[in-house]
Amino acid sequence: MPAVQETVARVRAIDVDQYKYGFVTEIESDRAEKGLSEDTVRFISMKKGEPDWMLDWRLEAYRRWRTMTEPTWARVDYPAIDYDDLYYYSAPKGTKSGPQTLADVDPELLRTYEKLGIPLQEQEILAGVEQRRVAVDAVFDSVSVATTFKEELAKAGVIFCPISEAIREHPELVRKYLGSVVPTSDNFFATLNSAVFSDGSFVYVPKGVRCPMELSTYFRINEKNTGQFERTLIIADEGSYVSYLEGCTAPMRDENQLHAAVVELVALDDAEIKYSTVQNWYPGDSEGRGGIYNFVTKRGDCRGRNSKISWTQVETGSAITWKYPSCILRGDNSRGEFYSIAISNGRQQVDSGTKMIHLGKNTTSKIISKGISAGYSNNTYRGLVSAHRRASNARNFTNCDSLLIGNHCGAHTVPYLEAKTSTAVFEHEATTSKISEDQMFYCQQRGLSEEEAVALIVNGFVKDVLQQLPMEFAVEAQKLISISLEGSVG
Amino acid sequence: MLTIKNLHASVEDKPILKGLDLEVKAGEVHAIMGPNGSGKSTLSYVLAGKDDYEVTEGSVTLEGEDLLALEPDERAAKGLFLAFQYPLEIPGVATMTFLKTALNAQLRARGEAELPTPAFMKLVREKADSLGISTEMLKRGLNVGFSGGEKKRNEILQMALLEPKLCVLDETDSGLDIDALKVVSEGVNALRAKNRGFIVITHYQRLLDHITPDVVHVMAQGRIVRTGGPELAHELEAQGYAAYVADAAA
Numbered sequence A: 001m002p003a004v005q006e007t008v009a010r011v012r013a014i015d016v017d018q019y020k021y022g023f024v025t026e027i028e029s030d031r032a033e034k035g036l037s038e039d040t041v042r043f044i045s046m047k048k049g050e051p052d053w054m055l056d057w058r059l060e061a062y063r064r065w066r067t068m069t070e071p072t073w074a075r076v077d078y079p080a081i082d083y084d085d086l087y088y089y090s091a092p093k094g095t096k097s098g099p100q101t102l103a104d105v106d107p108e109l110l111r112t113y114e115k116l117g118i119p120l121q122e123q124e125i126l127a128g129v130e131q132r133r134v135a136v137d138a139v140f141d142s143v144s145v146a147t148t149f150k151e152e153l154a155k156a157g158v159i160f161c162p163i164s165e166a167i168r169e170h171p172e173l174v175r176k177y178l179g180s181v182v183p184t185s186d187n188f189f190a191t192l193n194s195a196v197f198s199d200g201s202f203v204y205v206p207k208g209v210r211c212p213m214e215l216s217t218y219f220r221i222n223e224k225n226t227g228q229f230e231r232t233l234i235i236a237d238e239g240s241y242v243s244y245l246e247g248c249t250a251p252m253r254d255e256n257q258l259h260a261a262v263v264e265l266v267a268l269d270d271a272e273i274k275y276s277t278v279q280n281w282y283p284g285d286s287e288g289r290g291g292i293y294n295f296v297t298k299r300g301d302c303r304g305r306n307s308k309i310s311w312t313q314v315e316t317g318s319a320i321t322w323k324y325p326s327c328i329l330r331g332d333n334s335r336g337e338f339y340s341i342a343i344s345n346g347r348q349q350v351d352s353g354t355k356m357i358h359l360g361k362n363t364t365s366k367i368i369s370k371g372i373s374a375g376y377s378n379n380t381y382r383g384l385v386s387a388h389r390r391a392s393n394a395r396n397f398t399n400c401d402s403l404l405i406g407n408h409c410g411a412h413t414v415p416y417l418e419a420k421t422s423t424a425v426f427e428h429e430a431t432t433s434k435i436s437e438d439q440m441f442y443c444q445q446r447g448l449s450e451e452e453a454v455a456l457i458v459n460g461f462v463k464d465v466l467q468q469l470p471m472e473f474a475v476e477a478q479k480l481i482s483i484s485l486e487g488s489v490g
Numbered sequence B: 001m002l003t004i005k006n007l008h009a010s011v012e013d014k015p016i017l018k019g020l021d022l023e024v025k026a027g028e029v030h031a032i033m034g035p036n037g038s039g040k041s042t043l044s045y046v047l048a049g050k051d052d053y054e055v056t057e058g059s060v061t062l063e064g065e066d067l068l069a070l071e072p073d074e075r076a077a078k079g080l081f082l083a084f085q086y087p088l089e090i091p092g093v094a095t096m097t098f099l100k101t102a103l104n105a106q107l108r109a110r111g112e113a114e115l116p117t118p119a120f121m122k123l124v125r126e127k128a129d130s131l132g133i134s135t136e137m138l139k140r141g142l143n144v145g146f147s148g149g150e151k152k153r154n155e156i157l158q159m160a161l162l163e164p165k166l167c168v169l170d171e172t173d174s175g176l177d178i179d180a181l182k183v184v185s186e187g188v189n190a191l192r193a194k195n196r197g198f199i200v201i202t203h204y205q206r207l208l209d210h211i212t213p214d215v216v217h218v219m220a221q222g223r224i225v226r227t228g229g230p231e232l233a234h235e236l237e238a239q240g241y242a243a244y245v246a247d248a249a250a
């Protein structure tokens, strides 16, 4: 596997104790007052030039949120978050909301994305002959700064733009679908997001269209004490197909940063959405100082017959991860998939998994989860599979494996199964294993260094999931896996 | 090539090797025989540098270099190969991938150029063919679901590919059927060379019928207690170890 060697070479090349994306961009920004009130919500809505219906929607969410309490059931432990000590809106100065071309983007921002390895220069990409093309929407703190390949996508009828733009330009679609999968009342963090979300991506793929390229969003939190609340909405109309990639990074900071996103997917009859994430928010230092608190609600609705939604995630970052990308299998014969690699090292805490809710007939779901814990971290898989009374012949297959590295970490599996129809068939397999000293010695005897041995064994462990990722992402993910396991041996 | 002097080693504070001397010259095949628990596998692990095997006294040099000062992977790159008595499984890592990663790691450590993939594949296929290892097996997870005999053949394949200077084979014959024993022995014989040494640990004469040793040692209670020619193995087969166990205890 050349990728393994490449991985290790790359790891060596960078200073391994250094979170690769940990730099801060010096850029002036335009922020809302600290704290959260109706005025903050109005401020955000005003900044975005939103119509009244959107403001009302936000305010309703805000009022509801005031009555809610933070959930505590996850196996994560963190000091109380002071929601009044955060900034809820921060935009690099000079970015007007509204459509813009790359030429309008602050060169400092472009350099940031260059450092992150994210191509925003359409020309360069177009020039690259064999490189597969990916349209990118880049979100910096609270606003989307650039969306590439818009025109070319428009030719195919695909809408790919910042959600703030979609609210203005495509209100009929946004009003119809926003909150239809994750209602504003869904949970504490989703409700908060509904009130204060600042940007994110919007995708609409019309009937019968196979999106001509991968769509991708890169999220970057830069500002200090700033929460990032992005909102993503993807609609695949009848018979369409889209593959969407999401990547995230943040600078290294001593204090924790809050990230509470909501992603909603809607697949109509015979449509398919493939959603992949490589999450690499700053995880904090080895003592557990700093890092992102990642509280994310991701849900897909297989609303139409024969529709399909698959989630693939590689989670390596964040101090705390609270995330359960789920599928509602509403349409008959619809299919949901969840492939996950969740890695925790240092003092990271991960509580992640999925929900597969079978409502329609002959619906199927598949869950492959690979949890890797190292250092002093804790890694929990939490998964719900349920079949409604009407969901005859619902089928689920779950395979949930945990790999432990060292003696100070923890892995936990919490499956919930609920079948209200006797025709449902749920299969569940789970294993927990450890990288044994004998395996390590065997690899080393053949010439592999300790790091290479761990990388090889872990890559073998996660192979089934890596195969689900688009090519470029798989390579990126492999590198990340090795980087995040640095220092886990010895 | 390999010189072991007065080697003492302990596992969990329990002394296992108690003053072992051994000299293997380039081109020689040494067989080590001895009762269960006499420390044969321990010797092989100490040579390869396994954690928890603590050398308390003595020295080991490979071509004049202090082997004990090196990490296991550095010893491998220096040309030490151990065919394990119980080869390990690594799920999800195709045998082919493992071979390539290992070979390239050693080449890099020696400052040599890595082998291009097509040349590598061709080389592996050739060597695998001669050992009766199918292409399908090379695609499977390393040793996962391999029979005992297949695992042993896979060890020899790795040895053939890595072309080490000193090969230590720990009971490579155990678990092999008659045909496999022949295939494996031929594999080993094909690697015999002027510049390569072998230590073959075995309980049975039948392996030595195929791989004729230059020297045969008897190991008991952590020491080499007798050394002779190939005829010594026949004698042991006939008489067992009773005499040596008593001697060493005395």
Ligand SMILES: Nc1ncnc2c1ncn2[C@@H]1O[C@H](COP(=O)(O)OP(=O)(O)OP(=O)(O)O)[C@@H](O)[C@H]1O
Binding pocket: B011, B012, B014, B016, B034, B035, B036, B037, B038, B039, B040, B041, B042, B043
């Ligand atoms: N990890 C360990 N902890 C404690 N004792 C050990 C350990 N490993 C080996 N020993 C002991 O060391 C002694 C030598 O074991 P070793 O495996 O080297 O013998 P061997 O000669 O290879 O035997 P066999 O012919 O059965 O393979 C045995 O008494 C064994 O119980």
Ligand SMILES: [Mg+2]
Binding pocket: B040, B041, B042, B085, B170, B171
């Ligand atoms: Mg043994």
